[in-house]
Amino acid sequence: MKKILVTGSSGLIGSEVVRKYCQSGWKVYGIDNNMRADFFGPNGDTRWNQKRLLADYKNFEHVELDIRDRKGVSETIAAIRPDVIAHTAAQPSHDLAASRPFDDFDVNAGGTLNLLEATRQHCPEAIFIHMSTNKVYGDAPNRLNLKELDTRWDFADADYFDGIKETFSIDQSKHSLFGASKVAADVMVQEYGRYFNIPTCCLRGGCLTGPNHSGVELHGFLSYLIKCNLEERKYTIFGYKGKQVRDNIHSHDVVSFMEAFVAAPRVGEVYNIGGGRDNSISILEAFSLIEDISGKKMLYDYVDQNRAGDHICYISDLSKMKQHYPQWDITKNLRTTFEEIHQSWLDRTHA
Numbered sequence: 417m418k419k420i421l422v423t424g425s426s427g428l429i430g431s432e433v434v435r436k437y438c439q440s441g442w443k444v445y446g447i448d449n450n451m452r453a454d455f456f457g458p459n460g461d462t463r464w465n466q467k468r469l470l471a472d473y474k475n476f477e478h479v480e481l482d483i484r485d486r487k488g489v490s491e492t493i494a495a496i497r498p499d500v501i502a503h504t505a506a507q508p509s510h511d512l513a514a515s516r517p518f519d520d521f522d523v524n525a526g527g528t529l530n531l532l533e534a535t536r537q538h539c540p541e542a543i544f545i546h547m548s549t550n551k552v553y554g555d556a557p558n559r560l561n562l563k564e565l566d567t568r569w570d571f572a573d574a575d576y577f578d579g580i581k582e583t584f585s586i587d588q589s590k591h592s593l594f595g596a597s598k599v600a601a602d603v604m605v606q607e608y609g610r611y612f613n614i615p616t617c618c619l620r621g622g623c624l625t626g627p628n629h630s631g632v633e634l635h636g637f638l639s640y641l642i643k644c645n646l647e648e649r650k651y652t653i654f655g656y657k658g659k660q661v662r663d664n665i666h667s668h669d670v671v672s673f674m675e676a677f678v679a680a681p682r683v684g685e686v687y688n689i690g691g692g693r694d695n696s697i698s699i700l701e702a703f704s705l706i707e708d709i710s711g712k713k714m715l716y717d718y719v720d721q722n723r724a725g726d727h728i729c730y731i732s733d734l735s736k737m738k739q740h741y742p743q744w745d746i747t748k749n750l751r752t753t754f755e756e757i758h759q760s761w762l763d764r765t766h767a
Contacts, residue, residue: 417475421498423447423483423531424505426462429547431469431628432667433502433674438473445496447481447505451523455512464764465628483527493534497542500678503531504547506598510723513594524597525604532608540614543681545674546605548618549598550688550732553580554589555725562729568659568698569729578693579663579731582620582686592725602686609684617677619670622690622732625753626667627760638664638702642757645706646765650715655722658699661729663691666748666756676741685740690732695750705754 420437424430425446437444446469453461469476481488483505493501506524507513513520528546535542557580561572571577586599602618609616625638644651673689697705703714722728737744748756 417441417443418500419443419445419496419498420500420502421445421447421493421496422502422504424503425469425478426450426466427452427504428626428628429624429667429670430502430504431465432626432671433504434469434473434476436671436675438476442475444473444476445479445498446476447479447483447492449480449482451482451505451507455507455509483530484522486530489527489530490534490537493531494538497539500543500545501531501535502545502674503528506547507594508549510551510592510594510725513592513597517593520593521597521600524594525600528601529604532604535614536608536612540612542614543678544605544608544614544616545677546601546616546618547624548602548605548620548686549595550580550620550622550690550727550730551591551595551725552586552599552602552620553584554586554591554595555727556585556589557730558728560729564659567700568661569656570661571729571731578735579690579733580688581733582688582736590725595725606684606686613683615681615683617682617685617687619673619687619689620732621665621670622688622730623662623664624667624670625664625757627756628667637662638754639757641699641702642706642754643761645710645712645714646758646761648712648715650717653699653716653718654726655720656726656728658716658718660722660727661696661698661731662727663693663696663731664750664753665689665691665695665746666753669746669748672747673737673741673744676744680741682740687737687740688732688734689737690734691746691750692734693731695746695753696731697750705751706758709751709754709758
């Protein structure tokens with residue numbers, strides 16, 4: 417039986433990986449210590465997801481481990497010797513990183529290095545997939561020519577109509593400390609691929625979303641926005657007139673790409689993984705869509721100050737992904753994604 421090790425296995429992407437590979441008959445090991453609750457408080461707690469996975473799948477085994485524990489990580493990987501490692505654990509918030517810089521760097525950069533070195537020592541043939549972030553590009557996308565439309569900002573130059581390519585510079589821009597720690601991890605994953613010939617890839621995610629997200633104000637844009645609408649709670653817009661644009665990809669489609677990569681791995685690759693132009697949406701447009709689904713008016717406040725390093729408009733160019741893996745494509749459109757998240761919050765509220 418093939419084995420996969422998933423870090424952050426109770427989180428949005430991690431739990432989706434667990435489900436998919438359990439259903440495919442793999443032995444699945446999940447590393448998680450509910451650090452999200454430490455970062456974000458009770459609303460960030462993911463134990464509910466962990467319990468659900470353990471109840472649903474007999475071929476899933478939970479490992480209570482902090483990826484900052486170098487000895488523990490090495491011993492775990494030595495014991496399991498997985499065929500695939502899906503590294504989805506992270507400290508994911510810009511704002512939190514500024515108040516807890518050592519925790520942010522130790523988890524994002526140090527934790528990733530612990531996993532990579534343990535892989536090199538114990539199972540160098542394993543496929544290593546790293547959930548990176550589009551924040552490795554810092555605020556450089558804000559320097560592109562932009563045009564203001566009625567409900568969104570958009571790229572003004574035709575060259576960027578399909579979005580940001582992987583060749584876009586990650587240098588000399590403001591990243592936030594979170595973005596910087598993720599750059600360190602991203603480059604290290606590439607280096608372990610190229611230097612040690614380990615099959616690795618960095619998936620530079622746009623807005624990753626789906627029904628299993630424990631969205632909070634500091635992380636989980638769509639999930640938190642929809643929760644606010646459901647609970648009739650005010651959502652705070654930070655700058656850019658609410659016209660800032662994100663491309664959103666359902667966790668199901670992220671994991672489908674991981675499967676494609678596992679089936680035909682490459683060395684030291686980088687992919688911008690997001691919803692692309694078709695699944696891009698501004699905050700104002702998101703308000704309209706969830707109002708249409710729930711029948712509830714969106715309540716919000718506006719603060720005329722954007723978050724440091726925040727993107728005005730970001731859309732992932734998916735052309736490289738589709739060129740390398742032509743069988744892969746987006747399967748969940750925005751409305752479907754919104755409806756699934758809305759239903760998930762309803763189910764959790766009434767559980």
